[in-house]
Amino acid sequence: xxxxxxxxxxxxxxxxxxxxxxxxxxxxxxxxxxxxxxxxxxxxxxxxxxxxxxxxxxxxxxxxxxxxxxxxxxxxxxxxxxxxxxxxxxxxxxxxxxxxxxxxxxxxxxxxxxxxxxxxxxxxxxxxxxxxxxxxxxxxxxxxxxxxxxxxxxxxxxxxxxxxxxxxxxxxxxxxxxxxxxxxxxxxxxxxxxxxxxxxxxxxxxxxxxxxxxxxxxxxxxxxxxxxxxxxxxxxxxxxxxxxxxxxxxxxxxxxxxxxxxxxxxxxxxxxxxxxxxxxxxxxxxxxxxxxxxxxxxxxxxxxxxxxxxxxxxxxxxxxxxxxxxxxxxxxxxxxxxxxxxxxxxxxxxxxxxxxxxxxxxxxxxxxxxxxxxxxxxxxxxxxxxxxxxxxxxxxxxxxxxxxxxxxxxxxxxxxxxxxxxxxxxxxxxxxxxxxxxxx
Amino acid sequence: xxxxxxxxxxxxxxxxxxxxxxxxxxxxxxxxxxxxxxxxxxxxxxxxxxxxxxxxxxxxxxxxxxxxxxxxxxxxxxxxxxxxxxxxxxxxxxxxxxxxxxxxxxxxxxxxxxxxxxxxxxxxxxxxxxxxxxxxxxxxxxxxxxxxxxxxxxxxxxxxxxxxxxxxxxxxxxxxxxxxxxxxxxxxxxxxxxxxxxxxxxxxxxxxxxxxxxxxxxxxxxxxxxxxxxxxxxxxxxxxxxxxxxxxxxxxxxxxxxxxxxxxxxxxxxxxxxxxxxxxxxxxxxxxxxxxxxxxxxxxxxxxxxxxxxxxxxxxxxxxxxxxxxxxxxxxxxxxxxxxxxxxxxxxxxxxxxxxxxxxxxxxxxxxxxxxxxxxxxxxxxxxxxxxxxxxxxxxxxxxxxxxxxxxxxxxxxxxxxxxxxxxxxxxxxxxxxxxxxxx
Numbered sequence: 059x060x061x062x063x064x065x066x067x068x069x070x071x072x073x074x075x076x077x078x079x080x081x082x083x084x085x086x087x088x089x090x091x092x093x094x095x096x097x098x099x100x101x102x103x104x105x106x107x108x109x110x111x112x113x114x115x116x117x118x119x120x121x122x123x124x125x126x127x128x129x130x131x132x133x134x135x136x137x138x139x140x141x142x143x144x145x146x147x148x149x150x151x152x153x154x155x156x157x158x159x160x161x162x163x164x165x166x167x168x169x170x171x172x173x174x175x176x177x178x179x180x181x182x183x184x185x186x187x188x189x190x191x192x193x194x195x196x197x198x199x200x201x202x203x204x205x206x207x208x209x210x211x212x213x214x215x216x217x218x219x220x221x222x223x224x225x226x227x228x229x230x231x232x233x234x235x236x237x238x239x240x241x242x243x244x245x246x247x248x249x250x251x252x253x254x255x256x257x258x259x260x261x262x263x264x265x266x267x268x269x270x271x272x273x274x275x276x277x278x279x280x281x282x283x284x285x286x287x288x289x290x291x292x293x294x295x296x297x298x299x300x301x302x303x304x305x306x307x308x309x310x311x312x313x314x315x316x317x318x319x320x321x322x323x324x325x326x327x328x329x330x331x332x333x334x335x336x337x338x339x340x341x342x343x344x345x346x347x348x349x350x351x352x353x354x355x356x357x358x359x360x361x362x363x364x365x366x367x368x369x370x371x372x373x374x375x376x377x378x379x380x381x382x383x384x385x386x387x388x389x390x391x392x393x394x395x396x397x398x399x400x401x402x403x404x405x406x407x408x409x410x411x412x413x414x415x416x417x418x419x420x421x422x423x424x425x426x427x428x429x430x431x432x433x434x435x436x437x438x439x440x441x442x443x444x445x446x447x448x449x450x451x452x453x454x455x456x457x458x459x460x461x462x463x464x465x466x467x468x469x470x471x472x473x474x475x476x477x478x479x480x481x482x483x484x485x486x487x488x489x490x491x492x493x494x495x496x497x498x
Numbered sequence: 499x500x501x502x503x504x505x506x507x508x509x510x511x512x513x514x515x516x517x518x519x520x521x522x523x524x525x526x527x528x529x530x531x532x533x534x535x536x537x538x539x540x541x542x543x544x545x546x547x548x549x550x551x552x553x554x555x556x557x558x559x560x561x562x563x564x565x566x567x568x569x570x571x572x573x574x575x576x577x578x579x580x581x582x583x584x585x586x587x588x589x590x591x592x593x594x595x596x597x598x599x600x601x602x603x604x605x606x607x608x609x610x611x612x613x614x615x616x617x618x619x620x621x622x623x624x625x626x627x628x629x630x631x632x633x634x635x636x637x638x639x640x641x642x643x644x645x646x647x648x649x650x651x652x653x654x655x656x657x658x659x660x661x662x663x664x665x666x667x668x669x670x671x672x673x674x675x676x677x678x679x680x681x682x683x684x685x686x687x688x689x690x691x692x693x694x695x696x697x698x699x700x701x702x703x704x705x706x707x708x709x710x711x712x713x714x715x716x717x718x719x720x721x722x723x724x725x726x727x728x729x730x731x732x733x734x735x736x737x738x739x740x741x742x743x744x745x746x747x748x749x750x751x752x753x754x755x756x757x758x759x760x761x762x763x764x765x766x767x768x769x770x771x772x773x774x775x776x777x778x779x780x781x782x783x784x785x786x787x788x789x790x791x792x793x794x795x796x797x798x799x800x801x802x803x804x805x806x807x808x809x810x811x812x813x814x815x816x817x818x819x820x821x822x823x824x825x826x827x828x829x830x831x832x833x834x835x836x837x838x839x840x841x842x843x844x845x846x847x848x849x850x851x852x853x854x855x856x857x858x859x860x861x862x863x864x865x866x867x868x869x870x871x872x873x874x875x876x877x878x879x880x881x882x883x884x885x886x887x888x889x890x891x892x893x894x895x896x897x898x899x900x901x902x903x904x905x906x907x908x909x910x911x912x913x914x915x916x917x918x919x920x921x922x923x924x925x926x927x928x929x930x931x932x933x934x935x936x937x938x
Contacts, residue, residue, distance in 0.1 A: 067619035100568040128540040130652045149597045157589045157639045179507035212570045
């Protein structure tokens, strides 16, 4: 992509309304624009990150056996009356009347609708287990939306819903998602720690939040230091092996980890001092097992192998990709801008031609652009007629993991400069070696 | 994908509420489910088609220089008051009040919002031309929604918006999208004919609808037969060449083509009889040039090379992917079910093991599944314990372009049967040759 043609409206000033660093940086980098209170448009740079995040989520959901569907944003109020949540949900639910005065709503979550789909088609235990997920916009009418896409009114959510014939099956389904979440966040370059959680308006008996540590995090968290060295289950994990998954779950929940709401100082203090971590965290995922809470009122049943009707046992599993973009920025930035983990970076490489119009730098830049693209890298080529200082500032702000600086002086010696954004480390390399360095 | 684990709720009965063939087949094939009047959930099979369609649209939009953003579904009424459309739009607009009693709406289109984005960032002619598109859910509160996803209330739309400093630039932008649309539909296996159109609530001076011919189409259309033999502009078309694009546009609009609203019988009758085509058609895309209709009231201007302020010239360009799924089914089906064009088929191959549990058919099916996947094909392996007749019916209904039948009798002679869904043509081939046949 050529920067001279790319719609990247960077802001020079720090926007006053932005209270947290991710909001400031996402606005300054030209990733998002607020359209109404708590409602954002995603500009090209931001959308690239959102897509990389959803692609990873999809891969790990499918690996764990979940199947993608896409439910609509607008739901009928009747379905929510069946579950009893229509009146209970309060003002966060955006209620709508259509032209025929029918009561509708903008879905804040989809337990009712997915249960309605499953009850209409699934009749037999042979069709189970079943896990359906979708990635769709949701709306929660927060009274005072703040913090950019970290807590917006219209937000993107991946929500998965599992259906099993009994509690044991549902436990297996829960553990599949538990492991999928560990893998999902790790692939994004995040260290996420599962913590027991309250179940809130979703309800249920068993629930975990996945929390990443970030000095600017929204809440206080406490955990055992060994979590930081745990390695996540590999890609070839056998998700059909219920015992194996339970063992993984047990290992990841044996050590102390709690948000402030669930914090037990006595247990925490019993951990040896060197192993105590008290930090700030951000919730990036939340999973629930709630048995028959929705299937019972909605009468979602199947015939079991015993010929009897069984009410389905369900769980739900959420990740907010639009929130996650902000969470990653909170966890990974410095004074100059964003520092993207490689897997979710909008561009892998910022290629800076420091003297546009110079025959040598133009030619070397073109060669690099082509060679890097051939290797599968997303390259943003800064071909603008700007002074080097402005190009450095843009590249640091938008946070590509690699920068390649093509200047006339180094190039006279056959070299370009390769800079790693995270460490600031610089190397002078030939064009060929620069490509190899980034590919390695 | 294994059919035994795949959520594919085929219906045996033809649903009574479905009035047109695409609606019937999409319900019967388990692609969609109605959640409220005119509001559908996309089940796994349907979502696969929707994604293949949007992937092609994206590629052709980017090729023509459009950049992807993502605007929210909920918009502020104030913006629509600025353009004067808030009161004009009528009851098709879904109007909403949030918890603070602010007037909002579910966007039926995005001219106002994208103009708001552009006016807030773009100051100079140097930032032009600019074309921003997004693929997002829209809502039009039809009084009597019918025809499945062909005319649903909540529907997916790709809408692009071009911004230029003057009419000449805007004309070039219009032609870029014109050519992109020709390519987009052709890649989906559709023959789309551009026809002059009314501009309706979008407004403007110049507008074309893209119409595909289908015997069950919604409207009557008239055109010159030579259109059917036109070959679309190639992938390496130079979109920066304004004259070249204008020549392509001229060629594609020189012959007679009109919907019934614009039909001129005298001109049509002047075409030699053998060249007259009178048929039924379905609108699959609509493009508009409307100059300063939105940019003037919203004061979207840039400084030109002359130092003066210029009001932006705009166009907008729509394709409805959720509608397109239904349109393709209308254009391509038979009595047994859907006949997907290869490029948008949810699965390329339906692999039918006709005797599950038989060592030879199981082994051959596994080999085929693996070999076809390695070649990049999406394979739906029917590994259910069902009689062959049920498997044939499912495969025909869901319409994979290829079927591979693995039965014990043929296999004893080292052969499997390869069937082309569109023609019914069958061949007995070795496993290896079957893979080559499909790949060729």
